[in-house]
Amino acid sequence: MRTEPVQQRSSERITLLLDTAASLIDEKGIDGLTTSDVAARSRSSVGVVYRYFPNIQSLLRSLAARNLERFLAAAFVGGEKNPAGWIEELDNVLDVYAQLSRSEPGFRALHFGGVIDERFIDSQINANSELSNRVLQYLGAQYEVPLTDEFALDLDVAIEIATALMQRAFRVDRNGDERYLAKARIVVREVLEPFNSAVPAE
DSSP states (O other), X not given: OTHHHHHHHHHHHHHHHHHHHHHHHHHHOGGGOOHHHHXXXXXXXXXXXXXXXXXXXXXXXXXXXXXXXXXXXXXTGGGOOOTTOHHHHHHHHHHHHHHHHHHSTTHHHHTTTHHHHHHSOXXXXXXXXXXXXXXXXXXXXXXXXXXXXXXXXXXXXXHHHHHHHHHHHHHSOTTOOHHHHHHHHHHHHHHHHHHHHHSOOO
């Protein structure tokens, strides 16, 4: 019982630090983020920031992980099947990605951390692969999709291309360039439609 308030305070402090980092990324970009700025804006000491995040890399990775969890929660809210099918479900997933890029602090610059993988090379980490695995798990649980290696590979390919197009859409235009958003939807459908037609109708 005595540890619960401490755990709650720690959770609230981490949330505050991540929220602060996200706001600063929107203002200054990822390269402009410093632990000193996070500490000052959150009215914390630099020592407090380092207690939870030993370096900028760990702070960015934690924020990227939160972005992924918020995205998945919004994209698959309630765990309800789309009556139109899983291809249409993926259209909705792209819509959620676009909405978070417009509204979630730090999301447009950081996304799920792919930019971190490029800066801090780690062969064991790939943000899009994690996203692909989570989407595959959801589709497998909710729909009659062919859970084969070929489907998993093509889903991964579709996500790699679509996220690149989505990020390009928001690189300059904060509202998202609709031309690139439309192309992302087309790519996903073209890559995955053969699997959709192979699934028998319910």
